[in-house]
Amino acid sequence: MGSYVIEKDPLVSDKERVRMTAVEVWNATGYRLLVRDNKKTKSGHRTRYQCCQDETSRKKSKPSTRPGAVPRDRVGMDRFDCSSRATISSRTFTRDQTKTLISIHFHHEKHHIPYYDVSMPQRVTDIIHENMGHCTPNNLVPLIQAEFPNITSAQVYSAWIKLSEELWKHAENPLESAKQLLEELRDEVEVVHTKVADGVEQLCWVLKKITGPLGKGVVEVALDATYRTNSAHLELYCVMAEDDNTGFPLSYCLLSTATSIEQ
Ligand SMILES: [Zn+2]
Structure with missing residues (x-):
């Protein structure tokens, strides 16, 4: 158990800081932490975890009843009775708003091979x-x-x-996950709010670091599309520009119409 103080980065939320710290714990210990629950606290955020190989963290999954469903390929991950629990919190000092206090509590009883x-x-x-x-x-x-x-x-x-x-990966739903990731990368991308037809899901974003320098020099753009690139079967469109014989992506759009057509 321990805690330390860091300079507060206004671009990193407490929740994000906790998540980054969990990755550091994984790097340092080899034990990957699995989120059990999240809580917004008065001055920050705290997340409770468990070792992902903890016998008690095994989720009971119901076999799919969808016709033709193929069981998910499970890597035979070893499980251990390691009585693990971890809590990581990130909070801003009330007196000094420029500082963040990170606290880590990690309890892991039995040493085992890492994940x-x-x-x-x-x-x-x-x-x-x-x-x-x-x-x-x-x-x-x-x-x-x-x-x-x-x-x-x-x-x-x-x-x-x-x-x-x-x-x-920020959420189980791929579009929701993509939204949260783009929000985190807002220095590099700009999410474009578009009018979406009923029953269609859409997410568009512009790559600021490319559109900025290329700017008005672009005279022609091309539209490229790919399919079957993600588990949700979303179509991915890309607006490309050419500069000095090299193609650059300017913006992307994820669209769910393919699933709408399928159903
Ligand atoms: Zn463990």
């Missing part, structure tokens, strides 16, 4: 874990295959998705 994809060598998981904050799977594949030629890019990709969830 990772059991089908992967530990070293591969470590490489992904160390670099996931600043590398895409595409950058990581050559790095990993140089050392482990038998590891496929699909394996790297799925491990990266799973391990990096802490960084980008």
